[in-house]
Each structure stands twice: as C-alpha cells, then as structure tokens.
Amino acid sequence: MRVGVPKEIKKNEHRVGLTPTAVREYVAHGHTVSVQTGAGLGAGFTDEDYTRAGAELVADAPTIFANADMIVKVKEPQKVEWEMLREDQILYTYLHLAPDPEQTKGLLASKCAAVAYETVTDARGGLPLLAPMSEVAGRIAVFSAAETLLKHNGGMGLLFCGVPGVAPARVLVLGGGVVGLNAARMAMGLGAEVVVLERSIPRMAYIDEVTNGRVITRYSSIGAIEEEIVKADVVIGAVLVPGAEAPKLIKREHLARMKPGSVLVDVAIDQGGCFETSHATTHEDPTYTVDGVVHYCVANMPGAAPRTSSEALNNATLPFGLALADHGLEALKKDPHLARGLNVLKGEITYPAVAEAMGLSW
Ligand code: NAD
Structure with a gap:
C-alpha cells in the first residue's frame, strides 16, 4: 500500500x-x-x-x-x-x-x-489510542502545577516537593482514570501528599495497589470534595463521564474556601472542564486567576511535548x-x-x- x-x-x-x-x-x-x-x-x-x-x-x-x-x-x-x-x-x-x-x-x-x-477500542473496553495522550497530559499536569505554584507565576510561592523540615504540596486529584493515576504517581514521585477522589471502587483498589497505599483514595462525594479542597495546594481535574460533558465538581463558591494562591489544573477542559470557573487556555497564556485561585486550563496539554x-x-x-x-x-x-x-x-x-x-x- x-x-x-x-x-x-x-x-x-x-x-x-x-x-x-x-x-x-x-x-x-x-x-x-x-x-x-x-x-x-x-x-x-x-x-x-x-x-x-x-x-x-x-x-x-x-x-x-x-x-x-x-x-x-x-x-x-x-x-x-x-x-x-x-x-x-x-x-x-x-x-x-x-x-x-x-x-x-x-x-x-x-x-x-x-x-x-x-x-x-480494546478488549477491556478502554480506548487504547486515546490513553497515550492521557498519560502525557496527566504527567504534564503535575509539572504545570509545580510551576504555577511559584510566586512569579501567580501561585502561593510553595515549592511543590518541599525541603527537609518543610512540607511539600498537598495534591487533590479528581478522577483516578488514566490522567488521574499518571498525575497522582508523578506527584507522589515528586514527594507530594496525594489524595485521589474516584467513583469506581475497583479503580480505587487498583490505585491503592499500584501505589502501595501511598496515594490516599476516597470515594468522590460532595462532602469529600468540600473537605479536601480546603486542604489542597493543587487540585487536578481528571474526571470523565464517557459521552457527556464533565461534571462541575468545584463550584465558584468553593474558591473562596480554598487557600489563596492555590492552583487548579483542569485537564478535563476538553470535555467542558470539571470546575465551574474553567475556560480553555493556551500554552502561550496558560493561566488566569479567579477569587485568588490560579486556573491552568490548557486544552491541548500533550502539544507541549x-x-x-x-x-x-x-x-x-x-x-x-x-x-x-x-x-x-x-x-x-x-x-x-x-x-x-x-x-x-x-x-x-x-x-x-x-x-x-x-x-x-x-
Ligand atoms: P478515564 O476514563 O481514564 O478516567 C476518568 C475517571 O473519572 C474514571 O476513572 C471515572 O470513574 C472517574 N469519574 C467519573 N466521574 C467522577 C466523579 N464524579 N468523581 C470522581 N471521579 C469520577 O479518562 P482519562 O483518559 O483519564 O481522561 C480524563 C479527562 O482528561 C477527559 O476529559 C479527557 O478528555 C481529558 N484529557 C485532556 C487532555 C488535555 O490536553 N487537556 C489530554 C488528555 C485527556
């Protein structure tokens, strides 16, 4: 041919x-x-x-x-x-x-x-030709969050990995699919404290197993989200409901309760985003701030690599x-x-x- x-x-x-x-x-x-x-x-x-x-x-x-x-x-x-x-x-x-x-x-x-x-498709019902880009995006999400946390980028001035005697970032990942697990493992590798909120119980068991319990998993409920966002320095949005727009898990009124200078990375922006205040951004101008919380919503994250x-x-x-x-x-x-x-x-x-x-x- x-x-x-x-x-x-x-x-x-x-x-x-x-x-x-x-x-x-x-x-x-x-x-x-x-x-x-x-x-x-x-x-x-x-x-x-x-x-x-x-x-x-x-x-x-x-x-x-x-x-x-x-x-x-x-x-x-x-x-x-x-x-x-x-x-x-x-x-x-x-x-x-x-x-x-x-x-x-x-x-x-x-x-x-x-x-x-x-x-x-593949035999497990997955989408094998989408997965590699989700792997890249999940990993880039952590680099981008770490960069954005720095003061000159609008963040709170926190070093993602901490130093001896000073705590690292606390990272909340919404959705533990391909993007979420890649982000969680990358954040864990950089020494962050990581919590993943998921709806799938088998998936939470899998995350627990492959991270040796170092990533905390919690069932994704309104209450769990409200408890976790006030503690988070970084929130990575990685939920997907196949065929539907992403659910808006973080509403505008939540932002006021979050730490000033904390960072939201909305990887699900290509499905409309899972934060109410998200709108798509570009690699040239990746962030904007709403109510003191810095948003990173690049729709084509794998394009950076x-x-x-x-x-x-x-x-x-x-x-x-x-x-x-x-x-x-x-x-x-x-x-x-x-x-x-x-x-x-x-x-x-x-x-x-x-x-x-x-x-x-x-
Ligand atoms: P995935 O299907 O592997 O994972 C999504 C996970 O979200 C599933 O495990 C599901 O159980 C979970 N979920 C659904 N509803 C939830 C809820 N209410 N709370 C918590 N978890 C919930 O999908 P993926 O490949 O990881 O992709 C995630 C998103 O990232 C998609 O919207 C995808 O299009 C997007 N994406 C964006 C980029 C980009 O450049 N911005 C690149 C790749 C993928």
Whole structure:
C-alpha cells in the first residue's frame, strides 16, 4: 500500500502521524511511505531520519494526498485537506466528528474511509489510542502545577516537593482514570501528599495497589470534595463521564474556601472542564486567576511535548495502522476493535454517536 504522511497544519500542532521508527515498520511490511518535507521537524525528527527509515520525501501535501492509498495524520483534517481526500482512500487520524458537522460533511463528500483513533477500542473496553495522550497530559499536569505554584507565576510561592523540615504540596486529584493515576504517581514521585477522589471502587483498589497505599483514595462525594479542597495546594481535574460533558465538581463558591494562591489544573477542559470557573487556555497564556485561585486550563496539554506525544501515539497506532496497510478495509472484518474506529465510509456515517450528533437516526 502507498502510505502518505502530510505535515500537520492545525495551529500549534507539532506532532507527526508517523515517526521514523514507525515508517521503518511499514517499509518492512512492504509498503511505500511518502512523508512531506519537514513533517517531523516540530517533534524533533529530521528529513534525513525519515529517508534513513526508508521513506520518500515529498515537497507538498497535494502530491502526498494524490498518490496515497492511506493517509496517516494526528489531528482531524482541515478543510483544505478533506477536499483532497477521495473514494478508495483510508484516512487514519484523530477525528472527533460528533461536535464538528462541517468536517463530517466534508468527509462524507470525499467518500473516503475515515478511521478515528479516538473510537478504536480494546478488549477491556478502554480506548487504547486515546490513553497515550492521557498519560502525557496527566504527567504534564503535575509539572504545570509545580510551576504555577511559584510566586512569579501567580501561585502561593510553595515549592511543590518541599525541603527537609518543610512540607511539600498537598495534591487533590479528581478522577483516578488514566490522567488521574499518571498525575497522582508523578506527584507522589515528586514527594507530594496525594489524595485521589474516584467513583469506581475497583479503580480505587487498583490505585491503592499500584501505589502501595501511598496515594490516599476516597470515594468522590460532595462532602469529600468540600473537605479536601480546603486542604489542597493543587487540585487536578481528571474526571470523565464517557459521552457527556464533565461534571462541575468545584463550584465558584468553593474558591473562596480554598487557600489563596492555590492552583487548579483542569485537564478535563476538553470535555467542558470539571470546575465551574474553567475556560480553555493556551500554552502561550496558560493561566488566569479567579477569587485568588490560579486556573491552568490548557486544552491541548500533550502539544507541549510533541516528541514524546508522537512516539507514545505511534506506539499505540502502529499495530492498527499496519493491519490497515496490510489488509485494507478487510482489516476491519478481522478486528472488531479496529472496526469501531470506522466513522465514515463511502459517504455514509458508520458510528452511532456521530450519526446522532448529525441528527440522523441510527
Ligand atoms: P478515564 O476514563 O481514564 O478516567 C476518568 C475517571 O473519572 C474514571 O476513572 C471515572 O470513574 C472517574 N469519574 C467519573 N466521574 C467522577 C466523579 N464524579 N468523581 C470522581 N471521579 C469520577 O479518562 P482519562 O483518559 O483519564 O481522561 C480524563 C479527562 O482528561 C477527559 O476529559 C479527557 O478528555 C481529558 N484529557 C485532556 C487532555 C488535555 O490536553 N487537556 C489530554 C488528555 C485527556
């Protein structure tokens, strides 16, 4: 199969669809891979890295789109990209179609087969191609909180890890899923006192086990939240209710009870945020303060680490991508988890939540 990797064109997107390591695997499977010149530079991969891995370099995106049987990307196609897609072509990338009718219509018009990373499943009911970005975001959340706690960044002037004789930060994590556990373990590693509030009892047992009881778990109730926020120096919001907007667990009136200069990191901001006072921010201007509490609500946290994020994403996307390249759409018949990734085929929506969002009955 001819596989094409265009340079990402969405603003501030520096990740790349295939790393040189992944290209080598596709080439070893007998596929030809065309990579747009400079596609990997933002993630630290040079054109030479790609040619060494067996890719051919192509100067412009239209040539990549014109000659590929499968396009591998990171972000959803922009208008200029979906207009280049065509029937008999596979698109393999993050799509997030439900809130994006314009893109959905564009993909339908192209008649391409669009496989979305975010709806591919695994045997445990998880979303294996979303998990790597949650791992990155959970870990970045702790670095960002530690930075924001410093005085010159608007925080209370507390050193996250403390020093001998002075207590470290107390960190409250709301939601102990992939983001939450990664944040909790990172905070624990930096010496913080960590409490995770969760609703899933098996998940709390798991967190207790993997952290050797060093992370305190509590059932997430209104009372537990109210008790914990007054003690916290940092609160990391990491809840997810699949398919729904994030529940607003911290209300505006709670802020006045929190320590002045404490920090809220709302990782769930991409689902609307779990603090009532959250609104999305950017890496360029990541924080703002409400009632003395500093808010960090960057909607694209993994974007700060395109190198790590590209590699982690490729580790997860590679086996499914190779199956698509080896077998074409037949791969969907062989693997029901990959089949759940198919969102659009031959001008039809093939994923229930996207159909519902477009007002179509399923
Ligand atoms: P996940 O499904 O692995 O974990 C969510 C957890 O929240 C689950 O364990 C669930 O039991 C728990 N939960 C649900 N309701 C709760 C409540 N009321 N109180 C406490 N816990 C509750 O999801 P995840 O992969 O960890 O993602 C978490 C959020 O982070 C999502 O909104 C995701 O989209 C977002 N995210 C954001 C970025 C970013 O850059 N901002 C990056 C990656 C993920």
